[in-house]
Amino acid sequence: MTNKFFKLALLMTLVGVSLCCQLTVSAKTKVRVATDSDTAPFTYKDKNRFTGYDIDVLRAVFQNSKDYQLTFETVPFASILTGLDAGRYQIAANNFNYSAERASKYLYSQPISQSNYAIASQKGYKQLADLSGKKTSAYAGASYTQVLENWNQANPAKEPIAINYVANSVPLAQRLQEVESGKSDFIFFDAISLKTISQEQGIQVDIQPLTDQVGEDKDGLEYFLFAKGKEGKKLQAFVNKRLTSLEKDGTLKKLSEKYFGGDFVSLLSEK
Structure with missing residues (x-):
């Protein structure tokens, strides 16, 4: 093979690899996370970078995912759930607690932290x-x-x-x-x-x-929220599976200690 043909073959190979990589990236499902970026230590910005417990938990959940591409968007708190309703976002992450009213409209992840x-x-x-x-x-x-x-x-x-x-x-x-x-x-x-x-x-x-015993067993627990529907259920199942792994390997505990100054996750497996 002449040097000219070798260079041409190499160029075509590189182009093919590049196109393959682009197709792989474009094939991923985009997951847009709505957060107000103003509820530290759960979600906030540090020099325009999204950070906080909720944010880093989601980054760990989607790390090395072959199917999903994660992005975060700052949204006024009052507009987070309406954006979920409209399909603009796929996950709501903002220190959300449980309520029966919300549960009738949205899917909940398994709990990610528990605060008194x-x-x-x-x-x-x-x-x-x-x-x-x-x-x-x-x-x-x-x-x-x-x-x-x-x-x-x-x-x-x-x-x-x-x-x-x-x-x-x-x-x-x-x-x-x-x-x-x-x-x-x-x-x-x-x-x-x-x-x-x-x-x-x-x-x-x-x-x-608070020293009183009040509320239900879900009180004090924090969750991610998803839109109800086929895609929401699929995403919920993926997130829950990864959360279970992250709790077992100690990742959630490390993030809790980093952002909350203590362990607010070790009792989650009992919920």
Whole structure:
């Protein structure tokens, strides 16, 4: 074979390999993840890079996947689920907890973390009874808010907890600052978020785990959400299988310790 023909054959081979690689990449199903990038330590941005516990868990789930190509998009929190409804996104990742209403519309992954209920205040409140007659801000429909609403309903003879419903766009940091300033008496939320935000923002509040036994066995658990349908079920099955492996090999625990400062995953296999 002459040098000319050898170079031509080599060029054609390289072109063929390049086209093959392009076809392989294009054959992957695109998975768009919707997240507000503003709920540290679950999801946020570090110098324009998506990061956080939820984000890195998904990266580990889809690492070396031959079938899926993962991308993240920043979406206002209020638009995440509507985008899932419309098919613009395939996964919602934003510290989502369980609710029966959501379960009727969306598919849940198996849980990816478990955080306890906690109260942030200036008075060291530990029980729901301590909150009687106190004022707070809360997101309508959130599982944390429902706990407060349920207490009011179950205790009609006591002064109710005064709940000021605010938009989901109001950040937790702002609500904690209102507790620090005395504008609000407390915030009822999950321990991970309260501790992380207060430490990062330097907000001086006392955070105590709730001592009451409230809610159901799913309370405090965090999930990914998928759209209902054939593709959603297929994606759910893939993610759940990988989550099981990541829990067994210790990856979830390492990410929990990195972002939450402790192990919030070891009891998940019991759920």
